[in-house]
Amino acid sequence: MHRRLTSAIGGLLIAIVSMAAHGQPAKSAPAGAALNTGEVRLTYLGNAGWEITDGKKIILVDPFLTQFARWTNSATQADGPAPEALYPADTALISQHVTRADYIVITHGHSDHALDAGYISRKTGATIIGHETAANLARAYGVTDSSLITVIGGEDYEFGDFSLRVIPNIHSALDKKHYYNNTRGIVGTAPRGLKAPLRRKDYVEGGNLAYLLRIAGHEILIMGSMNYIEREMEGLRPDIALVGANSQRLEVHDFTGRLMRALGKPALVIPSHADAYGDPKPSAAALADRKRFQQEVATAAPSSRYLFPKWFEPIVVGARK
Numbered sequence: 001m002h003r004r005l006t007s008a009i010g011g012l013l014i015a016i017v018s019m020a021a022h023g024q025p026a027k028s029a030p031a032g033a034a035l036n037t038g039e040v041r042l043t044y045l046g047n048a049g050w051e052i053t054d055g056k057k058i059i060l061v062d063p064f065l066t067q068f069a070r071w072t073n074s075a076t077q078a079d080g081p082a083p084e085a086l087y088p089a090d091t092a093l094i095s096q097h098v099t100r101a102d103y104i105v106i107t108h109g110h111s112d113h114a115l116d117a118g119y120i121s122r123k124t125g126a127t128i129i130g131h132e133t134a135a136n137l138a139r140a141y142g143v144t145d146s147s148l149i150t151v152i153g154g155e156d157y158e159f160g161d162f163s164l165r166v167i168p169n170i171h172s173a174l175d176k177k178h179y180y181n182n183t184r185g186i187v188g189t190a191p192r193g194l195k196a197p198l199r200r201k202d203y204v205e206g207g208n209l210a211y212l213l214r215i216a217g218h219e220i221l222i223m224g225s226m227n228y229i230e231r232e233m234e235g236l237r238p239d240i241a242l243v244g245a246n247s248q249r250l251e252v253h254d255f256t257g258r259l260m261r262a263l264g265k266p267a268l269v270i271p272s273h274a275d276a277y278g279d280p281k282p283s284a285a286a287l288a289d290r291k292r293f294q295q296e297v298a299t300a301a302p303s304s305r306y307l308f309p310k311w312f313e314p315i316v317v318g319a320r321k
């Protein structure tokens, strides 16, 4: 009964969720608006990409503005370039949306997560944090080691204005769980010595990371894949969870329920990597799956607030209670 009610009023919930509720307002705000103490602003950049700021430091996650280019060209590019094709970052799209960044955290090396980071680091001076593969992909663009912090998972680093716990993670179970034994060459580690321009096939996973970003009193869980290691999530208590949420999660047993319980049912749950790769007209199946994920959250964590992000529309979350 509860699920049916939730489903029936789901649209209404989305409409009012930006208003103050549960003591922790999340509201839209102009991108450049000043923030009050304790507020954070999250701006969805598409795919698993985010800009997160407390008004002082700007942290990007898996920026992939280039994803929007494929929808403005021919429809034959809906899946992006072929593996052998050159895959340059779309610098015009990036410039429209990214003017400043202090850090770029990368969950893994696939092109829909790591493609834009090298260019953005060179343009802004931002430091890239990620696995060795993320570093090697960025080195191909001339990013130097002074702008690279390589991690392996398990670190908990202090940066002054924020701290970052690096969480060992696993990739979505693509190819009907044959992810590690598929023949597509997307698993593995990118070597040193690559030189841009890179081909799509250069963007191999290189391992997978999630992050817990502590900033302005908030704890933000960052996921870039539709999978996780339950024991690594157990006991974390983020108030904001950016959950990898597209239908690839359905390969995983009780994906949403186990995650919500491990995390202590975060106050605000925001799906990530669930925007149909930038498709302005997502399929009926994709839209139905968004609804399904929302219902999974409502069932597993009924007191959590759910917010489906809109591209480039900042979300301001008030001070944590």
Ligand SMILES: [Zn+2]
Binding pocket: 108, 110, 171, 205, 225
């Ligand atoms: Zn991937």
